[in-house]
Amino acid sequence: MxxxxxxxxxxxxxxxxxxxxxxxxxxxxxxxxxxxxxxxxxxxxxxxxxxxxxxxxxxxxxxxxxxxxxxxxxxxxxxxxxxxxxxxxxxxxxxxxxxxxxxxxGISVEMGKPRFGWQDIPLGYAMDTHAMPVAWEELVNPIAVNVGNPHAIFFVEDPYRIDMARLGPLVENDPIFPERVNVNVAAVTARDAITLRVWERGAGLTRACGTGACATAIGAMKRGLVDRKVTVTLPGGPLTIEWRGDDVIVMTGPAxxxxxxxxxxxxxxxxxxxxx
Structure with a gap:
């Protein structure tokens, strides 16, 4: 066939x-x-x-x-x-x-509404998902967001100084994430700009991750670090992420x-x- x-x-x-x-x-x-x-x-x-x-x-x-x-x-x-x-x-x-x-x-995608409950991520047990009281070496206190799949977002000074090939699998496969997790390391560079690298569960370090860009933008917005519309720049290029007033995430970018x-x-x- x-x-x-x-x-x-x-x-x-x-x-x-x-x-x-x-x-x-x-x-x-x-x-x-x-x-x-x-x-x-x-x-x-x-x-x-x-x-x-x-x-x-x-x-x-x-x-x-x-x-x-x-x-x-x-x-x-x-x-x-x-x-x-x-x-x-x-x-x-x-x-x-x-x-x-x-x-x-490009193509605009309505990604639905983010979820923040520990059961929604899901996590292995109840905890604050806004600043999880956990750490993997220099990766500390992530915010957890589910945007259709689970993400942990770490805000750091320089994402390119993080050894993602080593730390990504450690976080992805930690028992605290029973369904594994996508690992995002990001730096906020302006009220409308974020730099991001993603270790994607089951795929590894990737040039771009659309759900990772959405989750990271939402995490930064929840923490008051950026406005409701941002450009997220990944190694492969930029995506525009907007969190509308109806709570729906809209991602726009090329394909x-x-x-x-x-x-x-x-x-x-x-x-x-x-x-x-």
Whole structure:
């Protein structure tokens, strides 16, 4: 069975998109996702994105990290899928319904409302999520935010002086985060500007993370460090994040199609037919 794919990226955070909205796809499991994501023996990507029909939105988006784990939300992938769709859409995700709108400057995504309760992150036990009383060496007192997926945000003097390759996995896999966590280190540089690096659970250090930009902006706003609309600059480039008066987060930024291709399912150990 031959499957078409589209390779896309949002500020360098890259995806392989499989479109099953009009034709059936073979079963997608963790092993298949990891095989496609492998940059040496597969197509290569940070996340595999699978589109499917939905009763709740225009279509459903399923997200698999490079290690095969499935996650609830991905802001950069949502912009990429919005570009692929080419018109306004409501998209069902495991983290809730999001909506996309093409704009003159890219794709605007309504990401929903942030959650701050310790059960919503989730954490292993009750504590103040505004300034968690925990530390991992120089990373101290993060604010925890769920924007469809869980994030811990550390405000530091210089994100590029933090050894994310070492500290990122320590925080991500700490038992205090039973579903693991995305790790954000950020510096506020003005009332409307933040510099950010993200260690993404299941993917590692990434050039951009849309939900990380949203969570970090909201965390800075909650602490009174910035205004309600900011530019978050990641290694891959900037995103605009606004926290509207109705509590909905709006992320705006670019998305790019890189190329299209196809592959044989048998090359990845997948049955050569779809379920009846």
């Amino acid at each position: 031959r499957i078409d794919f589209t390779k896309m990226h949002g500020l360098g955070n890259d995806f392989v998109v499989l479109d099953g909205r009009t034709g059936a796809l073979p079963p997608i499991d963790a092993a298949f996702a990891a095989a496609l994501a492998d940059r040496h023996t597969g197509i290569g990507c940070d996340q595999l994105i699978v589109l499917a029909p939905s009763d709740l939105g225009d279509f459903q988006m399923l997200i698999f990290n490079a290690d095969g784990s499935q996650v609830e939300a991905c802001g950069n992938a949502t912009r990429a899928v919005g570009l692929l769709h080419g018109r306004p859409a409501t998209i069902e995700t495991l983290g809730g319904i999001v909506s996309t709108t093409p704009t003159d400057t 790019t199609e890189s190329f299209r291709g196809s592959f044989e399912t048998a090359d990845y150990g997948i049955p050569d037919k779809v379920p009846a």
